[in-house]
Amino acid sequence: xxxxxxxxxxxxxxxxxxxxxxxxxxxxxxxxxxxxxxxxxxxxxxxxxxxxxxxxxxxxxxxxxxxxxxxxxxxxxxxxxxxxxxxxxxxxxxxxxxxxxxxxxxxxxxxxxxxxxxxxxxxxxxxxxxxxxxxxxxxxxxxxxxxxxx
Amino acid sequence: xxxxxxxxxxxxxxxxxxxxxxxxxxxxxxxxxxxxxxxxxxxxxxxxxxxxxxxxxxxxxxxxxxxxxxxxxxxxxxxxxxxxxxxxxxxxxxxxxxxxxxxxxxxxxxxxxxxxxxxxxxxxxxxxxxxxxxxxxxxxxxxxxxxxxxxxxxxxxxxxxxxxxxxxxxxxxxxxxxxxxxxxxxxxxxxxxxxxxxxxxxxxxxxxxxxxxxxxxxxxxxxxxxxxxxxxxxxxxxxxxxxxxxxxxxxxxxxxxxxxxxxxxxxxxxxxxxxxxxxxxxxxxxxxxxxxxxxxxxxxxxxxxxxxxxxxxxxxxxxxxxxxxxxxxxxxxxxxxxxxxxxxxxxxxxxxxxxxxxxxxxxxxxxxxxxxxxxxxxxxxxxxxxxxxxxxxxxxxxxxxxxxxxxxxxxxxxxxxxxxxxxxxxxxxxxxxxxxxxxxxxxxxxxxxxxxxxxxxxxxxxxxxxxxxxxxxxxxxxxxxxxxxxxxxxxxxxxxxxxxxxxxxxxxxxxxxxx
Numbered sequence: 001x002x003x004x005x006x007x008x009x010x011x012x013x014x015x016x017x018x019x020x021x022x023x024x025x026x027x028x029x030x031x032x033x034x035x036x037x038x039x040x041x042x043x044x045x046x047x048x049x050x051x052x053x054x055x056x057x058x059x060x061x062x063x064x065x066x067x068x069x070x071x072x073x074x075x076x077x078x079x080x081x082x083x084x085x086x087x088x089x090x091x092x093x094x095x096x097x098x099x100x101x102x103x104x105x106x107x108x109x110x111x112x113x114x115x116x117x118x119x120x121x122x123x124x125x126x127x128x129x130x131x132x133x134x135x136x137x138x139x140x141x142x143x144x145x146x147x148x149x150x
Numbered sequence: 151x152x153x154x155x156x157x158x159x160x161x162x163x164x165x166x167x168x169x170x171x172x173x174x175x176x177x178x179x180x181x182x183x184x185x186x187x188x189x190x191x192x193x194x195x196x197x198x199x200x201x202x203x204x205x206x207x208x209x210x211x212x213x214x215x216x217x218x219x220x221x222x223x224x225x226x227x228x229x230x231x232x233x234x235x236x237x238x239x240x241x242x243x244x245x246x247x248x249x250x251x252x253x254x255x256x257x258x259x260x261x262x263x264x265x266x267x268x269x270x271x272x273x274x275x276x277x278x279x280x281x282x283x284x285x286x287x288x289x290x291x292x293x294x295x296x297x298x299x300x301x302x303x304x305x306x307x308x309x310x311x312x313x314x315x316x317x318x319x320x321x322x323x324x325x326x327x328x329x330x331x332x333x334x335x336x337x338x339x340x341x342x343x344x345x346x347x348x349x350x351x352x353x354x355x356x357x358x359x360x361x362x363x364x365x366x367x368x369x370x371x372x373x374x375x376x377x378x379x380x381x382x383x384x385x386x387x388x389x390x391x392x393x394x395x396x397x398x399x400x401x402x403x404x405x406x407x408x409x410x411x412x413x414x415x416x417x418x419x420x421x422x423x424x425x426x427x428x429x430x431x432x433x434x435x436x437x438x439x440x441x442x443x444x445x446x447x448x449x450x451x452x453x454x455x456x457x458x459x460x461x462x463x464x465x466x467x468x469x470x471x472x473x474x475x476x477x478x479x480x481x482x483x484x485x486x487x488x489x490x491x492x493x494x495x496x497x498x499x500x501x502x503x504x505x506x507x508x509x510x511x512x513x514x515x516x517x518x519x520x521x522x523x524x525x526x527x528x529x530x531x532x533x534x535x536x537x538x539x540x541x542x543x544x545x546x547x548x549x550x551x552x553x554x555x556x557x558x559x560x561x562x563x564x565x566x567x568x569x570x571x572x573x574x575x576x577x578x579x580x581x582x583x584x585x586x587x588x589x590x591x592x593x594x595x596x597x598x599x600x601x602x603x604x605x606x607x608x609x610x611x612x613x614x615x616x617x618x619x620x621x622x623x624x625x626x627x628x629x630x631x632x633x634x635x636x637x638x639x640x641x642x643x644x645x646x647x648x649x650x651x652x653x654x655x656x657x658x659x660x661x662x663x664x665x
Contacts (some may be wrong), residue, residue: 026433031414065435066416068375084337086568089495114337115376117166118494119198119501128378132166
């Protein structure tokens with residue numbers, strides 16, 4: 001077992017412990033794993049199945065089901081562009097097309113279906129903060145303002 | 151002289167257009183000038199088009215300054231805005247903003263008014279008055295008032311709340327739960343969010359009243375992950391209430407034990423469906439359960455569970471305070487009381503509008519909304535989220551009444567109203583409805599899981615003009631199958647927006663030139 005794997009498994013054990021190692025907290029545990037570690041690894045699934053006394057299939061099924069539970073490492077920054085109707089009515093499709101050309105490899109772009117900011121559309125979430133009235137110029141400014149990779 | 155109170159909202163929409171930066175700029179400028187101010191972070195009044203909306207307390211008036219940017223702040227101070235000095239962006243007292251004063255704020259009356267996280271401010275504005283009254287009158291009297299109010303579920307289904315509360319209260323079981331649906335997955339809606347951010351203590355009070363009424367000691371809040379600021383505000387509110395003895399055992403010496411647990415969703419539209427939400431709260435995939443049993447009989451962990459939407463619950467404190475009859479006197483027909491409509495998309499004055507049922511869609515879209523943001527003609531209005539029908543401009547005179555909407559093949563749902571101008575391609579919107587269903591289907595039932603994917607393919611063919619008659623008939627038949635045979639509203643109602651486009655905007659399916 002590499003040192004990195006050990007550190008990861010310690011972190012996962014700590015998160016599960018925060019939720020009392022209770023199987024009914026699986027979704028909350030996984031949400032926290034993604035929040036703090038960025039994504040869920042295959043080894044995390046195996047470990048959580050053991051800790052929570054669930055089958056690997058059960059944990060795997062939950063991970064696969066929810067959109068937020070990423071199974072690959074994201075870039076340094078995560079940009080979520082709303083694709084829902086209110087934003088569509090204000091040019092979200094064009095913004096999305098623009099966004100994919102305006103970012104580099106360390107930014108992961110994800111779709112989201114409503115950030116609840118429909119009166120100030122289009123909406124974009126950058127590293128967990130929602131921005132409204134985002135046109136192409138404002139999008140570029142948000143991207144420029146991102147700190148360099150870690 | 152006492153510090154001048156300056157309000158800057160801490161609410162997702164206001165923050166999304168710079169409210170935090172404005173707050174920082176105001177604090178810095180005040181410090182630079184040695185001005186004595188008290189920065190208060192309220193919720194939003196819901197006039198989102200004016201955000202960031204800064205207010206200055208002058209005597210018993212609050213003077214409003216709209217669309218403030220950080221760069222405006224020095225000029226605000228220079229103009230003497232702390233003493234009511236004139237400025238280009240001053241729009242007068244907030245109590246005279248027509249958009250707000252014409253509303254009927256039954257449920258949202260504290261939003262914008264109070265400093266959201268100040269327990270002191272909450273208590274000064276009738277905080278926990280309804281809970282105390284509930285303790286005095288007892289659970290049955292609370293349920294009777296809710297029943298008398300005619301309040302129906304605001305999540306979209308419109309089920310009478312009083313009947314549900316009575317069912318849970320009467321169900322056998324020594325353990326009962328309240329599960330508050332704060333998933334607000336319907337795109338185009340944000341009233342739950344505004345309520346929780348603007349009046350978190352009032353929201354938690356409503357949970358306590360519901361729990362007391364049905365005999366539960368614990369409430370779960372299922373909050374969507376797309377609302378991180380709401381999460382932060384609720385977490386702080388819950389912590390404060392625990393510290394001050396408003397949550398926990400023997401609350402304020404009443405003998406009532408109650409606590410709440412905040413659960414965060416993981417990005418699943420179907421988890422807004424009540425049984426899928428319960429599955430998710432149990433740590434599982436959000437698969438829809440077959441009903442019966444109803445959650446009121448066998449819900450969370452098999453216990454009788456009251457599942458209600460945020461706005462449904464938050465309407466109750468005033469029903470307890472003022473009486474169910476007062477609420478029932480508002481509205482029309484079987485749609486009693488008020489609904490907080492949420493106006494978004496391509497609209498000049500988007501925001502939250504709480505009005506009693508019976509106002510027309512035109513009142514909201516043109517009266518409050520002022521038409522499209524682009525200034526172009528309205529082409530379509532989608533009401534009720536992604537599963538709601540697209541309405542044509544001719545249908546704008548429909549009164550907002552659950553049954554009147556059902557009659558025209560539409561639904562009010564959670565009250566989201568999204569406006570499109572004449573540049574919208576409605577065939578693309580129909581395609582999106584099917585695409586969204588394909589992305590979000592939980593996969594348990596075939597009509598939804600497979601039907602949505604086939605629906606996208608059929609619409610693509612119609613857009614290309616391939617075998618139009620044949621594919622049109624097939625799509626209509628597919629819509630019927632999905633509606634009749636799906637397990638929940640996801641597959642069952644996706645046909646609504648699709649059919650509405652086929653019926654009203656068929657021209658948008660004509661083959662495009664470049665095809």
